[in-house]
Amino acid sequence: MSSSTATVLPQGAGYGVVVGVGFFFAFLMMGITYIQNRYTRFSTKSSEEFNTASRSVKPGLIASGIVSAWTWAATLLQSSTVAYEYGVAGPFWYAAGATVQILMFSILACKVKINAPRCHTYLEIIYARYGKTAHLVFMFFAFVTNILVGSQLLLGGSAVVTALTGMNVYAAIFLIPLGVCAYVILGGLRATFLCDYSHTLILMVIILYFMFNAYATSPLIGSPSEMYDLLKEAAIKRPVAGNTGGSYMTLKSNYALIFGVIQLCSGSGTVFLDQAYWQRAIASRPTTAVKAYIIGGLAWFAIPFGFSTTLGLAAVALIDNPRFPTYPNPPSSEDITAGLASAYAATALLGQSGAVALLIVLFMAVTSCASAELIAVASLLTFDVYKTYIKPDASGKRLILVSHICICLFGMTMAIFACIWNAIGIGLGWLFLVMGLLIGGAVFPAAFAITWAGQSKAGAIAGCISGLVAGLIAWITTAYRYFGEVTVASTGEEYSTLAGNLAAIITGLIVTVVVSLIKPQNFDWSITRAINARSLEALADEGHVNAAETDGNTGAPGDMPTTIDGEEKEKSEAGTNTPPNEDLPTVQNEDREMQEDADIDEHPKKLRRTFFVACIAAFVLTFIMDFLIPIPMFLSHYVFSKGFFTAWIVISFIWVFVSAGISVILPLVETAGFFKSFVGEVRNGSARKRSIAASTTS
């Protein structure tokens, strides 16, 4: 990688952002955790709170968490790569191809609330429904997903940090997760939502900064009209293969369409098999999970679309400008595969300020997604490995300790894998295209496990394994057939990865359906509804949820129903799980909401309408985004006029503002009541302290 051409910042800036900002958030988290424990019902010392945020998070904050978990380094870098390579069709297919899965997940989120309202992880559902063998098979796919996502985050993030600052790439890979591990350990899942929120806020501000600069103020571009003219010139000098007239301004782009299909397949795996998204559904209130996924998906669309329609296209437009870092040469294909198109564009447009802004936005994307991955894997290891197979009667305290250890272990694991990819010459682009074919086989079996009573154990296992085998065979044979060799280059080509991704996901679907239909299971959902039920009964009997001490008994898959062990019983008898702050208005509001949620959990029929809404919204929006808009424009070979291109850019601005409204403003509106009570409580607390101090001194 040509770090010399893009290095516009000192190494200190790299270390400052990676270590300094990471630890700033760790300290912020200490403050937030103190406030949470002091003024709310929810204690971070409870493993139920640590791993599920007590299933009480409001939709705006969940949407913000979805946006930030689904915003990878690749969302900014790879989307800019495809914009650079295919023009406007690249950002469109990047965004449309990966929004669908979040919209579709709203259906699974609703089903989780109906069919397994008290689970901690989706693997608990697999265990309760299919037993140990299937649990182990799905666990394999779950961990492969988390390792691939976690390591590609660090791979992409470190490549750009290194290119912009000259920082050692291995130091970046290991230091990026350090601060994240610290703040996740301090605050648990709710903490990651709060950090997600602040990261998303910064992300939106910086994306808008780049957009306003490129399309309104930059002397190099400064308007959609000038961008249009520059892209027209670029198409003459460097026409895009497979696009109408070689133009950058058309959705008739063969390779962008292929990329879109790969994105659809690969994104399905990286959402449906990643505990991070199940965890957000689990953390939601039952009535609002669907809303959170629908608005979260729509909000996320704007991020790759707005960012890469700006920086990816600016990279194409400015190649021949002397301020372009590689001028007078175009960037090498290795640099583009490593995700440097946006770095070059940011530097050309804004010099050092652009590089700093990109460094920060990328760091925000990497850390907020890494925090989601860390807590997700920690939950799987804690509940599905430790509690199920090692210590079924583990106490709540022990589970939290295990979660903390697992967070550190997975932080190390993703860094080690990122180092391996780097050392053997695998770039972000390759990994991005290949991920889906490795995990795609398990997508439909996982989705059916919570939605289709007829899927059998044999069908679920056969679907996963046959999908993996078919994906690998299609990938390797296509690479060999088309390119005459099996190398990193040939296996990273669009045709090879398209074949692998499609084969994996379609085979998984067909095999699981056919095998299940031969002998359907007719599953009784009351079994998955019973997951962890005993522990909540225990909590209810004892009166409270602020119970670090009782949720050791929240029931791993293997030990339903659970019992209260000695240590826990002592504490509960001693009344230590009664929260000290139960008379505060903030806590009383939370109690009321929890009562409402418990009522829905007991009467899931109330969620039927929500399920219907999820299906309609997910399918209609998917149809519009992935068929109604792009396919007529593809088939008609339409090349954007200047007016149409301007309208396209205006829509991208509006969408980013709406997205900021959903993920930044909505959480504030939802928590306004809490903050009002909270300020009153802090004031009353201070006044009480002052009067106690006055009475003791007089």
Ligand SMILES: NC(N)=O
């Ligand atoms: N999260 C993605 N696919 O950018």
